Each structure stands twice: as C-alpha cells, then as structure tokens.
Amino acid sequence: MTPRVKAIFADNYYVDRYLEDLLSCRISFAYYIPADIAYLSFYCTEYIEQIREIEIEYKGSTVFVGNVDIQHQKRTTDGYVLSITARSLEGKMLDSEAAPKTYYYPTTSVIYDNHIRYFGVEGVDVPSANTVSQLSIDSSTSEWEVICNFFSLSHQKIPYIAGDRILRLREIASEVKGHISNSDPSDDVIHYKSVDIKKKTADLISNVYIINGDTGELSSTIVDSYLESMGFYSARYKEYDPEDIPAMSNHYSKLIKKQKSEAFTYTFEMDDGYNINLGDALDFDEPEHPLTIKLIVIKKEFSFGKDGIRWSIVCTPQEYCY
DSSP states (O other), X not given: OOOEEEEEETTSTTTTEEEOOEEEEEEEXXXXXXXXXEEEEEEESSOOOOEEEEEEEETTEEEEEEEEEEEXXXXXXXXXXXXXXEEETHHHHHHSBOOOEEEESOOHHXXXXXXXXXXXXXXEOOXXXXXXXXXXXXXXXXXXXXXXXXXXXXXXXXXXXXXXXXXXXXXXXXXXXXXXXXXXXXXXXXXXXXXXXXXXXXXXXXXXXXXXXXXXXXXXXXXXXXXXXXXXXXXXXXXXXXXXXXXXXXXXXXXXXXXXXXXXXXXXXXXXXXXXXXXXXXXXXXXXSSSOEEEEEEEEEEEEETTEEEEEXXXXXXXXXX
16 A cells, blocks of 8 residues: 655645655654654656655554655756655654743643654643653753653653644553564564664663762762673763752663663564554564563564565564663
C-alpha cells in the first residue's frame, strides 16, 4: 500500500492538497530521540510553493505529522523532483527557547497553555499524577526541555506527540506483545528477513563519581554492575552543588542505561512492522541462543520506494531501558 502525503502550505490556501507521484518515503521513529524525521521525494509537473507541514497517511492512519525543514526542487526536462525533509512537531519545540521563569505547583493544563499548544498540538492525554512543586526554566532552555522536565517530574516518563497531534507519554511494555523467530513457522509469530546483532562497548561509561562541590568529597557512586562483571571500566568524575546531587545521580543512572540501549541492539529487517510500536516487548528465540531474550522496541523505520515497503525494527534487552 502506497503512503499518502498531505501538504499544508505556508499560506494555508491548499490545506487539503495531497502530493501525488510519490517516488520515495522514509520515516525514522525512536523511543529516546525527541523528534521523528521523514525524507520524501516526488515527481511534480509544476513548481510547488512553500509547504509548512506534511501529514503522512498509511493504512488509513496518520503515521507522521511534522514541519518541513528542507524543501528542495530540481528542474528536469520532464518537470520537477521535489525533495522534503521534515521533523515531527517536537522539532519546532526543540528549536524554540522558552521564557525563563519558575512555576510553583504547575498543572498539566498550565504547561499546555504556555508551552505546547502553539506548536500544532491539539491536546494532552496523560493520566493523573503527583504534583510538581517547582519547575524552573533557565535561559537557553528549549520548549521541549521544559515539557520533558515537567513530565519527568510528574510522571517519570518521556512525552511524545502522536500522529493525531495529541501529546502522550511513552511507556516500556511490561507484557510481551509478540514472539519473533524464524525457526517457528506459526502464523502468530513475527518473522523477519534478517537480524543484525551489534555490541559496541567503546563509548560506554561504567562508573560515575559525583563530587560535592562545597566539600570536594565523594558524595555518591553510580556503578553499572553488568559492565563491571564483563570487565569494562570507564569512569567520569562530576562535581555539583549539594542540592543538585540527587537529580544528577538520577540523570547519570538513566544515561548509562540509554548508552547501553544504543550499544547492544538487535536490528530486524521485515516486510511488515506496522503493528509493532515503540516500547513493545518482544521475545526473541532462536536455536543458537541458549535463552529467550526479552527485547524492547526502541527504534523503527518505514521505507517506501521502487522495491516496495520495508520495515526495520531496532530492539535492545529490556534491562537497558527506562
């Protein structure tokens, strides 16, 4: 099934105009990276005016909404080839700085009104949570950092904007959604064309030592027991004001997990990954592996071109996610 692309023009004149003659489309989604990104190319018989946003539809659903960062048109003897690079709505929030201020007991609606609704987001769908007593915004803080900091404090989760323009929260699944294997021929098993297993340990940090900036003494140590047991050692020494130490200890604990999620990956190429979502848990079981591995989907990529539809799903072991 060919994706459909709707263009929203800068002057709002052609609000519902669909771009025809799609040559290629690639969309990359990631759990920990704020903005999804799309690359598209079209054949056009005429010059296309400035496009502000695009919506990509596939199988009856909107899978991508984003702002156009690059619009490039090349004139040929037969017409134009239009190339577009777009980021999802989080992209403009990353580019825009928030006004420095301090909130006391801010609500979700206050954050939405002051930092979210201006960027094409039509609502927030999050569960109730604990109150945030204080949220400080320093100079040079992006609007997206404000949003992430708020939901990290209130819900301990990462926000994202879905294809319906609603802000929601990412979540690592606790229940296994499916079983991925080529040795099991069952129809309810997820089959794949290839799997690329990567282990990149060169940049991993195993130990972080937090120093009290007032006394110069060691305040806390973060040690990754798995890397330690494997014989990997790479240390960092960080000095902070005493009141910042708890938050920074939590930050580095997450950072070490995030680095491992990028260093130990399983990349599956498959014909159809439409129903596999970021955060899904999948059991990977093949005869050459002594144990079934529980994997979490942290990235996926959709491609359309002359060879048809292709999907790439990147997973990491569950223990490396947060």
